[in-house]
Amino acid sequence: MRVWIPRDIEPRLQRSVRTRPVVVLTGARQTGKTSTLLRLFPKYGFVSLDLPTEAEQAEKEPQNFLGRHPPPVIIDEVQYAPRLFRHLKVVVDASRARNGQFLLTGSQKFTLMKSVSESLAGRADITELETLSFAEIHSARPATTVETTIVRGGFPELHANPDIDQVAFYNSYLAAYLERDVRSLANVGNLRDFERFLRACALRSANLLNKADLARDIGIAPSTANHWLSTLEASGQVVLLEPWFSNPTKSIVKSPKLYLADTGLLCALLNIRTEDALHQSPAAGAIWETFVFAQLRSRERRAGRVGSLFFWRDRTREVDFVVDIGGRLDLFEAKWTELPGEGDTVNLNFARTVVGKSRVTGGAVISRTPNSFPLSSGFRALPVSELR
Numbered sequence: 345m346r347v348w349i350p351r352d353i354e355p356r357l358q359r360s361v362r363t364r365p366v367v368v369l370t371g372a373r374q375t376g377k378t379s380t381l382l383r384l385f386p387k388y389g390f391v392s393l394d395l396p397t398e399a400e401q402a403e404k405e406p407q408n409f410l411g412r413h414p415p416p417v418i419i420d421e422v423q424y425a426p427r428l429f430r431h432l433k434v435v436v437d438a439s440r441a442r443n444g445q446f447l448l449t450g451s452q453k454f455t456l457m458k459s460v461s462e463s464l465a466g467r468a469d470i471t472e473l474e475t476l477s478f479a480e481i482h483s484a485r486p487a488t489t490v491e492t493t494i495v496r497g498g499f500p501e502l503h504a505n506p507d508i509d510q511v512a513f514y515n516s517y518l519a520a521y522l523e524r525d526v527r528s529l530a531n532v533g534n535l536r537d538f539e540r541f542l543r544a545c546a547l548r549s550a551n552l553l554n555k556a557d558l559a560r561d562i563g564i565a566p567s568t569a570n571h572w573l574s575t576l577e578a579s580g581q582v583v584l585l586e587p588w589f590s591n592p593t594k595s596i597v598k599s600p601k602l603y604l605a606d607t608g609l610l611c612a613l614l615n616i617r618t619e620d621a622l623h624q625s626p627a628a629g630a631i632w633e634t635f636v637f638a639q640l641r642s643r644e645r646r647a648g649r650v651g652s653l654f655f656w657r658d659r660t661r662e663v664d665f666v667v668d669i670g671g672r673l674d675l676f677e678a679k680w681t682e683l684p685g686e687g688d689t690v691n692l693n694f695a696r697t698v699v700g701k702s703r704v705t706g707g708a709v710i711s712r713t714p715n716s717f718p719l720s721s722g723f724r725a726l727p728v729s730e731l732r
Contacts, residue, residue, distance in 0.1 A: 346504050346505045347484055347485075347504055348383065348484075348504065349476060349480055349481065349483075349484040349485075349500055349503055349504060350480070350483070350484070351376065351380055351473070351476075351480060352477070352479070352480060352642065352645070352646050353380070353471060353473055353645070354380065354384060356471060356648075357369070357380070357381070357384060357471065358384060360469040360471065361384075361385065361443065361444035361447065362443055362444065363443055363469075364443055364444075364467070364468065364469040365436045365439075365440065365442060365443055365444070365445045365446070365467050365468075366432065366436060366445065366446045366447075366448065366464055366467050366468035366469070367444070367446075367447050367448070367468065367469050367471070368448045368449075368450070368460055368464075368468050368469070368470045368471070369381065369447070369448070369449045369450075369471055369472075369473055370449070370450050370451070370453045370470065370471070370472050370473070370580070371449075371451065371453075371472055371473035371474060371580050372451055372474070372475070372579060372580030372581060372605065372606075373451045373517070373520065373521060373524075373525065373579075373580075374499050374500070374501060374517065375473050375474060375475050375499065375500070375580070376473060376476075376500040377420075377449040377451075377473050378392070378418070378420050378449055379500070380473065381418050381447050381449065382418065385416070385418065385444075385447065387416075388416045388417055388418050388447065389413055389414070389415075389416065389417035389418065390417065390418045390420070391412075391413045391417065391418075391419055391420065392419075392420035392421060393419065393420060393421045393422055393423075393424040393425055394420065394421045394424075399421075399424040399425055402419075402422075402424070402425035402427075402428045403424070403425040403426070403427050403428065404427075406425070406427060406428045406430075406431035407431060409425075409428065410428075410431060410432075410435060415435065415442075415445035415446055416444055416445055416446075416447075417445075417446060417447070418447045418448075418449070419446060419447070419448050419449070420449050421449060421450060421451060422448040422449065422450050423450040423451070423452045429460065429462070429463035429464060430463050432446055432463065432464065433463045433464055433467070436464070436467050437467075440467075448468075451525060451579060451580065452525060452578055452579055453472070453577070453578050453579070453580060472580075472645075474498070474580070474605060474606075474638070474641065474642070474645075475497060475498030475499050475500070475605070475606045475608070475638075476498035476499070476500055476503060477498065477638070477639055477642035477643075478490060478493050478498075478635075478639055478728055478729070479639075479642070479729070479731075479732060480498075480642075481493055481498065481503050482729065484503065485503060485506075488503070489619075490635075490712060490728055490729075491619040491622060491623075492619060493607075493635075494607045494608075494611065494622060494631060494632070494635050495510075495607070495608065495611050495616060495617070495618065495619055495621075495622055496510050496608050497510070497514075497606045497607055497608010497609060497610075497611070497612075498606050498607075498608060498638070499513070499517075499606065499608060501513070502608070510608065510612075510617070511612070511617055514608065514609060514612035515612075517609070518539070518609075518612075521579070521581070522535045522538065522539060523535070525575075525579045526538055526575060526579075532572070532575075537562060537563075537564065538572060540562050541558065541562050541564070541569070541572050542576065542581070542613065543613050544558055544561050544562055545558070545573075545576065545582055545602060545604065546604055546609075546610050546613035546614055547614070547627075548602055549602060549603050549604045549610055549630055549631070549633075549634045550601065550602075550603060550629075550630040550631075550633040550634050550637075551601065551602060551630070552599050552600075552601055552602075552657075553573075553584065553599055553600050553601060553602040554599070555569050555570055555573065556569075558573075580605055581604065581605055581609070582602060582603065582604055582605060583603045583604075583605050583637070583641070584600040584601070584602060584603075585600055585601045585603060585637065585653065585654065585655055585665075586600050586654055586655075587599070587600065587601075587654060587655055587656065587657060588654030588655065588656050588666040588668060588673075589656075590699065601655055603633075603634050603637050603638075604634055605638070606638065607631055607634055607635045607638065610631060610634055611631065614627055614631075616631075628680050629679075629680045631680075632678055632679070632680040632712075633664055633678040635678075635728070636664070636665070636676070636678035636710050636728065636731075637653075637664075637665065637678075639728055639731050640653060640665055640667070640676070640731065641653065643731050643732065644667070646732075649669065652667055652668050652669060653665060653666070653667060653668075654666040654667075654668060656675070656695050656699070658698070661691045661694050661695065662691060663675050663676070663677060663691050663692060663695045664676060664677050664678045665677075665678070666695075671703065672703060672704075672705045673699065673703050673704050673705065674704075674705055674706050674707065674708075675692050675695055675696065675704060675706075675707035675708075676707065676708055676709075676710055676726075677689075677691060677692055677707075677708075677709045677710065678709075678710050678711075679709050679710070679711045680711070680712065681711050681712065681713075682711065682712045682713055682714075683711075683713060683725075684709040684711045684713065684719065684725045685719075686719060686720045688709045688711075688719070689707075689709060689719050689720055689721055689723045692707045692709070692721075692723055693720075693721050693723075696721075706722075706723075706724075707722070707723045707724075708723060708724045708725065708726040709723065709724070709725050709726065710726050710727075710728060710731065711725055711726070711727070712727070712728075713725050713726075713727050714727060715727065716730055
C-alpha cells in the first residue's frame with residue numbers, strides 16, 4: 345500500500361511561505377520536492393518546466409508565462425528558464441509585503457543558486473531537500489531495518505510503495521539523470537565516460553578526494569574531472585565534507601572527503617542489491633560511513649545548523665565526523681559492527697587530546713548496535729536511531 349511519508353522539513357517550509365515572498369527548494373531528482381510542496385500548499389497553481397513548451401515560454405516570453413501562471417504558484421524545475429528570474433523580481437517587488445508568492449523547485453543547485461543570488465537576493469528563502477533519513481523512514485515504516493534502508497536508499501518513492509523494484513528504479517534513475525541533468529549542466533559529449541566517472545566516485549565514497557587519481561582512472565583531463573565533480577555536486581549526487589582545523593598547520597590534512605549523497609544509489613553503482621551482498625561486501629565499512637554522514641546531515645538540518653559538519657585528520661589518525669557548535673565539538677566515529685569495543689574509541693581519544701579536552705563536549709561510536717551503552721573515556725556506543 346502506498347503511503348505518504350512526512351518530511352522533517354515541512355514545518356520550516358510552512359514558516360518560510362508565511363514570512364518570505366519566494367521560497368526555493370533544491371535537491372536531487374526524485375527527492376520529493378514537488379510532492380512535498382503540492383501536499384503542503386494544495387491551493388497553489390502548478391507548472392513544471394520539465395515540459396519543453398512551458399520552459400521555452402518561461403525563457404523567451406516570461407511576462408506571458410507569468411500572466412498564465414500568476415502567484416501564488418509552484419514552478420517546478422525552474423533552472424530551465426534562467427531569464428525568468430528577473431521578471432519574478434519585478435512581480436515580487438510590486439507586492440513586496442505579500443509572502444508566499446512563488447515556490448520554486450530545482451534539481452540543479454549551482455545553476456539555480458546563481459540565478460537566485462543575481463535576481464532574488466533578499467527576497468528568497470533557500471532550503472535543500474535530500475532523500476529520506478532513517479528517522480523519517482522508520483516513523484512511517486517501523487519494520488524497516490537499517491540494512492534495508494542502506495541498500496534500498498532514501499528516495500521517497502521506494503518507501504511510499506515497497507513493491508517497486510529497486511534495481512529497475514535505479515537503472516531508470518541513472519538513465520534520466522545522465523540524459524537530463526548531465527547533458528544540460530555539463531554539456532558532456534560522452535555520457536558513458538561520465539557514468540564511469542560516477543562509478544569511480546562511488547568506489548571512493550568515504551575517502552579523501554583525489555581528483556588526479558579520478559582523472560587518471562577514467563582517462564580524462566584533471567580540469568574535466570574538476571568540472572564533472574562540480575556537476576555531481578550541483579545535481580545533489582555527491583557531497584564533499586571539509587576538514588576541521590583551528591589553525592592552518594601543516595600537520596592537518598586539508599583535502600575534503602568525498603561521499604555519495606544516498607546509499608541506495610551508492611549500492612546500485614557498486615552492484616550491491618541485497619542485505620546479504622552488503623554484509624559480504626568489502627565496501628561495507630565505507631557504505632556505513634556514507635550512511636551515517638547522511639543521517640548526521642539530516643540531524644544538523646533539523647536543528648537549523650549550516651556548516652557545522654566536518655571531519656578531523658592529521659597525518660596518522662582520523663575521526664570520521666566533527667560537529668562544531670559555536671566552537672564546542674562533538675566527535676563521532678562510524679563503525680560497521682554490532683558491538684563496538686574500547687579499540688574503536690582510540691582515535692576519538694587522540695583527537696580530543698589534540699584539540700583540547702575542554703572543547704569536546706561528547707563523542708560516540710555510531711554502529712549497528714541496537715542500544716546505546718558506555719565505552720571507555722566517557723564515549724558511548726550509539727545506534728543510528730538515536731541520532732535525533
